[in-house]
Amino acid sequence: MEYISVIQFAEKYGISVRTARHYCATGKIDGAFLTGKTWNIPADAVLPRKGKQHISPLLQRLRDEKETKLKGGIYHRTQIDLTYNSNHIEGSRLTKEQTRYIFETNTLGITTENTRIDDIIETVNHFRCIDYIIDHATDKITESHLKQLHLMLKANTSDSQKSWFAVGDYKRLPNEVGGEETVQPEEVHKHIKALLSEYNAIKEVQFDDILDFHVQFEHIHPFQDGNGRVGRLLMFWQCLQSGHVPFIITEERHLFYYRGLQNWGHLNDYLRDTCLTAQDQYKSLLKYFKIKY
Numbered sequence: 001m002e003y004i005s006v007i008q009f010a011e012k013y014g015i016s017v018r019t020a021r022h023y024c025a026t027g028k029i030d031g032a033f034l035t036g037k038t039w040n041i042p043a044d045a046v047l048p049r050k051g052k053q054h055i056s057p058l059l060q061r062l063r064d065e066k067e068t069k070l071k072g073g074i075y076h077r078t079q080i081d082l083t084y085n086s087n088h089i090e091g092s093r094l095t096k097e098q099t100r101y102i103f104e105t106n107t108l109g110i111t112t113e114n115t116r117i118d119d120i121i122e123t124v125n126h127f128r129c130i131d132y133i134i135d136h137a138t139d140k141i142t143e144s145h146l147k148q149l150h151l152m153l154k155a156n157t158s159d160s161q162k163s164w165f166a167v168g169d170y171k172r173l174p175n176e177v178g179g180e181e182t183v184q185p186e187e188v189h190k191h192i193k194a195l196l197s198e199y200n201a202i203k204e205v206q207f208d209d210i211l212d213f214h215v216q217f218e219h220i221h222p223f224q225d226g227n228g229r230v231g232r233l234l235m236f237w238q239c240l241q242s243g244h245v246p247f248i249i250t251e252e253r254h255l256f257y258y259r260g261l262q263n264w265g266h267l268n269d270y271l272r273d274t275c276l277t278a279q280d281q282y283k284s285l286l287k288y289f290k291i292k293y
Contacts, residue, residue: 001031002043012144013047023048047139055138057292059240062134071104074289075134079103081248082236083126086229088251092119099123118157125153129233137240140200143192149230150223159225171224178262182221191220205242210235211271215264245286245293247278 004012009029010020024032024039028048032041055063058074065075084092084099093114094102101109102123129152136145151168154160160167170188174181183191199205199213214235221227232249239246249257253274260271286293 003040004043006039006041009041009045012142014140014142014144015047046136054243056240056243058245058286059134059137061289061291062240066131066134074285074291076103077285078248079127079130081250082130082232083123085248085250086232087119087122087126089249089254089257090228092116092122094119094123103127118159121155121157122153125155125157126229128152129229130236133233133237133240137237139241141196141234141237141241143189143196146192146222146230146234149233150226153226153229165224170222173224175221175224177218177221177227178258180219182219188220188222192217192222195220205238205244207244207275208268208272210238210242210244211264211268211275213238215261215271218261245279245283247275247282249274249278250281253278 006020006024007017010017013020020041021039023029024034024041029041029045031045032039034040061073062075062078064070065073070076080096080100080103083103084094084096087094087099093116098109101107102120108120129149132149132152139145147168147170154165154167157167159165164172166172170192171185174184176182195213195216199209202209214231217231217234218227223230236246236248238244256270256274260274263270283293
């Protein structure tokens with residue numbers, strides 16, 4: 001078991017050190033214990049819940065099926081569809097059947113000479129990222145969450161072996177997206193902090209708030225690589241968190257999705273309609289699995 005300090009826990013969830021220490025002292029953090037005068041907190045410990053939180057039927061079903069490792073349900077389908085499409089948009093060569101086989105058997109199955117090791121690793125990593133957002137769906141999204149998703153997605157890939165590639169941290173070198181300039185590395189923390197602060201202050205999150213957050217996140221492009229996948233994972237998280245039906249951008253719709261990103265701010269219908277169409281497709285799955293929304 002890996003443990004972190006009170007300071008690290010406070011930074012991870014955006015709370016004060018005093019509050020974190022109080023949670024430990026009052027037994028609100030499972031597994032926390034004292035060594036002398038120092039609290040040791042399990043690295044996977046979550047923030048204590050404040051009051052009664054609403055959990056949608058979908059989120060409850062995802063958590064139940066994840067816990068029981070149920071095959072053939074909405075959790076199973078979401079893992080395969082979201083992982084395959086999000087990775088494929090970014091150039092993965094794995095087929096949907098290969099993605100399904102990896103998830104169901106934890107083995108490779110049939111590969112070809114064109115199969116890339118990174119595609120396999122990032123597929124397994126993406127499954128873990130989805131589990132993470134299901135576990136933390138009701139938590140306020142923080143910078144630590146963003147970095148954790150990136151760390152999980154890129155762990156053990158060839159990028160993680162590069163000295164200049166910051167796995168689990170913001171980019172060190174300037175990058176572009178679609179030929180457009182993005183925020184400089186030294187400015188990323190300031191921009192992400194402001195974006196999260198603005199979003200977390202919204203009392204009732206609307207569908208467009210999620211899309212606007214996504215566009216700003218992609219324009220910042222905080223990580224050296226993996227921004228698209230982290231961003232789409234965040235949209236799924238934000239939908240679960242705010243009670244909106246989630247959606248999965250399929251590889252077939254990725255050009256409409258890119259057009260929507262580029263035109264957001266003056267032609268919002270491009271991205272909105274693409275995401276609403278994807279949402280309708282996910283709603284059909286909920287109807288099939290008899291999940292209320």
